[in-house]
Amino acid sequence: MKLLIINPNISRDVTHLIESEATRSIYPGTELTLATAPFGVAYIETRAEALIGGYAALQIAAEQHAHHDAIVVAAFGDPGLAALREVMPIPVVGMTEAALVSACQHGGRFSVIAISQRIQAWYRECITAYGFAERLASIRALDEPLAHIGRVQEDQGERLVALANQAVEQDGADVLILAGAPLAGLARTVATRLPVPALDGVTCAVTQAQAMASMEIAAPVAGSFALPPEKPCSGLGPALARLVGRQPTDT
Structure with missing residues (x-):
């Protein structure tokens, strides 16, 4: 294949x-x-x-x-x-459709962790278009400028983990989607630090x-x-x- x-x-x-x-x-x-x-x-x-x-x-x-x-x-x-x-x-x-389908197979409601505030409206529109709006618990996003898109995980990894934990504790997420290709591999790296399943769009x-x-x-x-x-x-x-x-x- x-x-x-x-x-x-x-x-x-x-x-x-x-x-x-x-x-x-x-x-x-x-x-x-x-x-x-x-x-x-x-x-x-x-x-x-x-x-x-x-x-x-x-x-x-x-x-x-x-x-x-x-x-x-x-x-x-x-x-x-x-x-x-x-x-x-x-x-x-x-990546989005695959991650959304997978998230719904792992729990009731999911949250998306994103790399920028501006991206949220478009993400929400995409999720709604796929018919998953009612399963969306929240979208939480970084609020700092990105110094280098290829180093987001190194530069903002701790902040992304914090946002993910907030989505679980405050928004009721059963599953987390660490969204976007710049975060590829992060879900695998931080899985043990999160209390619910974390999904990677590339993997899905x-x-x-x-x-x-x-x-x-x-x-x-x-x-x-x-x-x-x-x-x-x-x-x-x-x-x-x-x-x-x-x-x-x-x-």
């Missing part, structure tokens, strides 16, 4: 964190291909940035999905996930991607996730044009 794991932001330090945690979560024989967005922002925390990240993920998937069995979108908020499922012939799993997504690939379910040929209708397109790279318009571009 071979998984394509896409980091929709431009931080290669974050890609390394994703790779380290994903490597711990794969079955024997599973191979990983890691890809970092060629354009965009260092980390995604707004709707606009998520839209850019989704386009980057779509472009990477179009160019690299061949010879892979599943795709993981390795950013909380799942930029481009629905669009990818619409055009990809293989399963596509997002990689595990579910392997399970979905193993099911060998055919891609849809009808319904809203069937391939888009053929139409002329312009300005897209050849790989993406073949998926979206399936017509030659004029570039």
Whole structure:
């Protein structure tokens, strides 16, 4: 089995964190291909940035999905996930959806621990869109500027653990989601310091991607996730044009 794991932001330090945690979560024989967005922002925390990240993920998937069995979108908020499922012939799993499903299998209510205050509104919208709003106990987030996105765990690890404990003690969380690719691996590191299960989105997504690939379910040929209708397109790279318009571009 071979998984394509896409980091929709431009931080290669974050890609390394994703790779380290994903490597711990794969079955024997599973191979990983890691890809970092060629354009965009260092980390995604707004709707606009998520839209850019989704386009980057779509472009990477179009160019690299061949010879892979599943795709993981390795950013909380799942930029481009629905669009990818619409055009990809293989399963596509997002960190957020995977973590939310897993959290609901471990307890009644969950809290999300995030890296910035600004990110909260978008996270809440994503959780609501997935239908899990009633299970959300809280979102607690760091309130300090991030010096370096690749060192959040080292710089803010103690603060993140404190927020997680507050979510349990004050908000009634049965499960914790340590959200975002910059926190990949942290749940495993601090598990013994938390009184309830702590989930890592990378772990959840990689595990579910392997399970979905193993099911060998055919891609849809009808319904809203069937391939888009053929139409002329312009300005897209050849790989993406073949998926979206399936017509030659004029570039």
